Amino acid sequence: MSDSSRRLHGLEFFLRSQQRPDTKASGIHARILDDVTHVNLRGNSNDAEFNRGVEKVLGQALPVEPNTVSIRESHIYWLGPDEWLVVSKAADSPGLATRLENTLRNIHSSVNDISGGQVTFTLSGENVERVLNKACTIDFDAGTFKPGHCAQSGLAKASVLIGCIEQSRTFELIVRRSFADYVARWLRHAARHHGIEFR
């Protein structure tokens, strides 16, 4: 923590406390992403002006199908009929909330940069669904939970947002910051028989 201007996701301590990385062939790869911008967006998707404004800034349309995630430059998660989560790793993403807010200034909407409050994991590996299903009730079958599908659900005793973002069964797992340490510990424990490596 010497570089005081670096953004911390809060799991630095957890990562340092990780015992020797266990890299079995069938293991699970968990990545904790640095510097991801999360913008919570609320508005009326029936309002053409709102949609135009959002699309102008994001370069992609908001998903209106429940429990889907639009995967392009940004990952836009449908959270509710009038609420979305924009997840972006683009270099200019720290200014995303400001750009959206400026564009939507005269439209009833709400833009909040909540990057500091969210932790993003990507999970991949042969047994990922199996591990998640230990404490998540979502049906992760490849024919059911396809790329572009997402769900707000519980993982063990934490609320999580899970999206399937790649054909190769890679999942994005988004957790509120205060629960991230618990979720990381849970994952480490639940996946112990498969071998899990956090990066």
Added chain:
Amino acid sequence: MQLDRLKTGGRIDRTRPLNFRFNGKTYSGFAGDTLASALLANDVALVSRSFKLHRPRGIVGAGAEEPNAIVQVGTGASTLPNMRATQVELYDGLEARSTKGWPNLRFDLAALNDRFSKVFGAGFYYKTFMRPKAFWKYYERFIRASAGFGIAPTEPDPDSYEHRNAHCDVLVAGGGPAGLMAALVAARSGARVIIADEQNEFGGSLLSGSESIDGKPAAEWVNAVIAELRDRGNVTVLTRSTVFGYYDHNFIAVAEHCSDHKGERAADGVRERLWRVRADQVVLAQGAFERPLVFCNNDRPGVMTASAVSTYINRYGVCPGKRAVVFTNNDSAYRTALDLNNAGIPVVVVDCRKSGAGSLGATADAAGITVLRGHIVSDVIGRHRVSGIRIARWDGDTQSTFDSTIRIDCDLLAMSGGWSPAVHLHSQSGGTNAWDETRHCFVPAESAQANVSAGACNGHWSLKACLQDGIDAGAEVAARCGLRTMPVELPVTTEGTDNPMQALWRVPASKDPDRCPKQFIDYQNDTSVADVRLAAREGYRNVEHVKRYTALGFGTDQGKLGNINGMAILAECLGKTIPEVGTTTFRPVYTPVTFGLGAGENVGELFDPIRKTAIHERHQAAGSPFEVVGQWHRPWYFPQGGEDLHAAVARECLATRNSVGMMDASTLGKIDARGPDVVEFLERIYTHDVGRMKVGRCAYGIMLREDGMLMDDGVMARLGEHQYYLTTTTGGAANVLNWLETWLQTEWPELKVYLTSLTDSFSTIAVAGPKSRDVLQNAGCSIDLGKENFSFMSVQQAVLAGFPVQLFRVSFSGELAFEINIDSAYASQMWQILMESGKEFDITPYGTETMHVLRAEKGFVIVGQDTDGSVTPVDLGMNWLLSKNKDFLGKRSLSRQDCVRDDRKQLVGLLSVDGSTVVPEGTQLIEDPGAPKPVPMCGHVTSSYFSATLGHPIAMALVSAGHRRKDETIYAYLADNLVVPVTIVSPVFYDAKGARQNV
């Protein structure tokens, strides 16, 4: 020596002998044995004592229905009570013991109960232990000690358990002929299938018999089906997995026993796995239970169900006797007679039916087996083991008694009273059952959920019918899933003719049923025919009441053997039909499950989430103990050099009052509220005039529930014309957001307001004390922090030490104070920067305890500590917060009769008269310590601390009519009858004018 082990046969592995201990004695068995089959192989007939009468008992069944052989398995921390020996797979070194019998199983002192069994009739418990009332505490000790079937371990469980959620199109419960067939048909249609069977191998009843399918031994057919199911990618095959619960929406619970067959502890991996299955369709194929016959002394060790005897012979290569009698009212037991005959055991069949013979009867005749038709077993001879029976000729009159009986010597009595479909899961799912007059059993009728029953649990007894029923069920559920099925050929089996069963619920004896030796219905609960008759005589009519009164159907077996016989006998007593009497309710669990299974991996540090603030690790490094608030872990206090709580808190309080302190307030709930109607919305929620706040101003606000009681409080700030920032209590954050969204979405959808939770996104550091301004200035602040530019109760955007922050001039300590809201990604750094910037003022981090003391000195309440959901703002003296210019939630309730009572409990301050006693929180307050008991209470202490700043204790309390009782002395009633006088004062103990915070 395995005296009763047959020379050949069985599905055991004779090349793998295993040693085990039962009641301290070492025995041997083979891999593939259950504890029960191994005990029988070793000629152990006596395995337990009955629950109430302590009668000697032996193994009766071969599966989940076993009522007697309930044993304690394993030792120490991993021991398991309530285990059916018939379901415990043998492993080397297995340690098991009976849970009844003192000083030992053979000589049990409590067997005296049997001598006085008249005293211990139905309702004994209710009749005896009710009076005298004061004696219950003595009775209870005795009852607790004699109840139960084992002991729970006292050490922590060393094994791990896990849960697994699964989804499928078709779940098949039971892997006998019908279940396998259904699974095969469904799997071939492409359905996602889960098939679960409680046993170690598939086959169900086929494992116990000697039937052939397609001209080959049935086992080969089973293996072929399982191989195909396993090869298909769409089937999950689970052995040792009991479907134990059927809940709403086809939610099914399955207990998979992963390691219990290998040893006492799971060497690696998990011991048990709980499958939580959501199934589109369910096929119920759990088979049927053979019913005992109800005759005198039918509980003697050596009396078993006929199918169990066949199972021991065919599956385990064990014959549990040397001379056998088969007593039956139907054809199926003839298979057992033939099995015994084939094993070289002399056998006599006693058949209550006078005439007729089905194919099996004819085969028995042809094999030269003696069949006594038109006879019954009237009594059993032998105490610790059957040594013979008495039989009598019977003409079919159920009320008859016998003068003359004939003795037959034998050590094994195999009985069959017909079959009861295992309708447990069907019933748990809410389905109804119908009485079948020809098959004499309840069969599934209407389904309440998406399921189909198949095979014996649907009332089909023949193998052919079970296979066909399985095919039909598989096709049906696949079709319901919208899948196409291929025609499946019915396997070839040999079918014979059946001589119909004759219903015989109570076997006539030498005396009438109330005076003859005991005829047991429910072995585990010692419920006899006489008990049910007594219950009926005493006025019990409803089967559920009779169950509670006689204990019929309770226990680990839940009446799997005895229930139908009991209901039929009750029906006879009441002059009703069996369907009129009906069944008791079937509830989960089907067989007992462990606590470990329920807990899964939610143990230890994963028992409950620990929510951590962004600064958590710094607090940990500083040695702070944590206080759990909701799921948050908040620093409690920061001890230095071996300080205890009180010393640390006194130091932290004084440092803050005299110089500067700092705390992590990140756990406060934070909500962004905006939209054109936000003022109108908040006016309805909060009690003060929200709209009058100017942009940039902060205000303390409270919200009430509709009943007028205080719900939550917090500071809010107006950030823009149409934007507010709300804070909530730590514990109330989620509730408040739900509350606000509920009103917006369901009651006031016309209001254009959007809410967003920012609790985790922003961290809050409170810097409090006369030197707080200097600390911020030292850190480098972009704005003028002076009073003129930045007054008390205002908010400004600023850059602090290079980081963008929102600065609030609010105070929960009564001192000059700043709350710094910063992106959580930088909060840890900011904490460190402020610590360094405050060094010259000896900045002191403080925790929740000091925060509590500082706010109590100022008389600030904590919702949930000083309030409890029954306190109005008027009770708290907050009338100044209640706007007269508008309506708000809860306002009308404040004028309810009860809310304006003048003796309501009201918030006051308390000072101990002695100036030194810190009265414990929760202490009750009384007016007159001399009053006769029970002494009326007039209030209670809500907060109490020693104030280092003031040098004496302070307390807050809710006291009846407290507001108008200033300076009165009342009494705190402590433990050990200690009474401490306290004086009622204002709850504001320090700086009542607020001069210190407004500088």
